[in-house]
Amino acid sequence: MRAKDIRAKAGEEPITMLTAYDAPTARLIDEAGVDIALVGDSVGNTRLGYDSTLPVTVDEVASLTAAVARATEDALVVSDMPFLSFGADADDAIENCGRMLKEANADAVKLECGPHTVELTRRLTEIGVPVQAHLGLTPQRENETGLYRQGTEEESARNLLDLARQHEAAGAFSLVLEHIPANLAESVTEALSIPTIGIGAGPDCDGQVLVVDEVIGLSERTAPFSKRFGDVRGEMKGAIDDYVDAVESGAFPAEEHSHHEDGLDDIY
Numbered sequence: 235m236r237a238k239d240i241r242a243k244a245g246e247e248p249i250t251m252l253t254a255y256d257a258p259t260a261r262l263i264d265e266a267g268v269d270i271a272l273v274g275d276s277v278g279n280t281r282l283g284y285d286s287t288l289p290v291t292v293d294e295v296a297s298l299t300a301a302v303a304r305a306t307e308d309a310l311v312v313s314d315m316p317f318l319s320f321g322a323d324a325d326d327a328i329e330n331c332g333r334m335l336k337e338a339n340a341d342a343v344k345l346e347c348g349p350h351t352v353e354l355t356r357r358l359t360e361i362g363v364p365v366q367a368h369l370g371l372t373p374q375r376e377n378e379t380g381l382y383r384q385g386t387e388e389e390s391a392r393n394l395l396d397l398a399r400q401h402e403a404a405g406a407f408s409l410v411l412e413h414i415p416a417n418l419a420e421s422v423t424e425a426l427s428i429p430t431i432g433i434g435a436g437p438d439c440d441g442q443v444l445v446v447d448e449v450i451g452l453s454e455r456t457a458p459f460s461k462r463f464g465d466v467r468g469e470m471k472g473a474i475d476d477y478v479d480a481v482e483s484g485a486f487p488a489e490e491h492s493h494h495e496d497g498l499d500d501i502y
Contacts, residue, residue: 244427251268273312281447420436
């Protein structure tokens, strides 16, 4: 799967996208036929123990991306560029984004966008770095905007649509729309030729993305716009509790979990 293949799906068939932070999960996602494996900065909240996405580093994303890429054959691997990896110095931003393709074997990068990322998107695509844009709720700006629904008023909705068009013109191959009104997402989708991928943005986007921990039921909480499709947390808790009980009771290890060598009984 390449960025051009995702672009070609706009209006044709639904696009599936899930986060992945490690090789085993990426392999399962790939085998299930998911179109895009996103190495999301959401790993800060889900796996790294941070209170937000902001502390996630370029090195962490690069390492996780490499693991996901090694386990993926068909899905498009997208690196979610973390806070302050872009937006300050353009040359540093290009180097950070290029590193994901050159060193970590990503297929594309994702940018949490605003007016400041239009020219960066253009420069990246000109040198061969595919860009997935991201508008609406942008957690990297939570200290400025808060984690609230975006595009709820006419002015902000028009600004979002304008930014979507600018990023399409700059070369973005797709656009993530997070936590915006469904009717606004529908309007943006109709206005663009590139596919939109929604998360909390209603059913009329060209595709959907969720955090895999919420999908499989590993996280303690699920966002109101997400859905739990399994109970991995419950399965893990049950297995770990059973292990502790077995060791403490002496039931594990049993005879079949051990081996003996002749001639070693009397070495003391």
